[in-house]
Amino acid sequence: MRFVILGIIGLMSGVGVAGGLFAFIVAIGVIQRLIVKSRTINYERHYENCIIWGATIANIVYVFRISIPLGIAGIVIYGTFAGMYIGTQAMALAETIKLLPIAVRRTKIKHGLQYIVTAMACGKIIGSAIGLIMNK
Numbered sequence: 001m002r003f004v005i006l007g008i009i010g011l012m013s014g015v016g017v018a019g020g021l022f023a024f025i026v027a028i029g030v031i032q033r034l035i036v037k038s039r040t041i042n043y044e045r046h047y048e049n050c051i052i053w054g055a056t057i058a059n060i061v062y063v064f065r066i067s068i069p070l071g072i073a074g075i076v077i078y079g080t081f082a083g084m085y086i087g088t089q090a091m092a093l094a095e096t097i098k099l100l101p102i103a104v105r106r107t108k109i110k111h112g113l114q115y116i117v118t119a120m121a122c123g124k125i126i127g128s129a130i131g132l133i134m135n136k
Contacts, residue, residue, distance in 0.1 A: 018055060025051075030092045087121055 025031060031047055040047075061068065070078060104113060 014059070018059075022051070022055075025089070028089070028092045030089055033092065034088070083125070087124070090124070091117075 031051070035041055035044055035047060060066065103109075109116070
């Protein structure tokens with residue numbers, strides 16, 4: 001009986017956290033912006049399904065500790081897409097809280113904003129690589 005109650009609590013907690021994450025993604029407008037920029041409004045339902053299935057499969061893999069042998073090529077592909085996702089989410093969040101416009105106005109930057117954004121992305125990549133190497 002104790003495990004059933006713990007299972008129900010865990011399931012409900014997971015549903016709450018997942019709902020909060022999806023609400024966050026919708027609130028910062030990542031998906032809407034991708035749909036508008038890629039001009040794929042006709043495929044909006046596919047975006048929603050991919051998000052739901054991706055989150056569900058990722059949860060199953062994580063909870064049940066399923067090992068997926070990807071090989072080097074698979075890890076590179078996964079890392080590329082995971083990095084694009086994190087970068088998109090970080091930039092959408094920064095844009096939502098108007099971080100870049102405020103920083104540009106206060107520092108009086110006129111040119112080179114693309115280099116600053118690229119440097120931020122490179123810093124994230126280098127920091128992640130250092131963290132990965134240090135955790136081995």
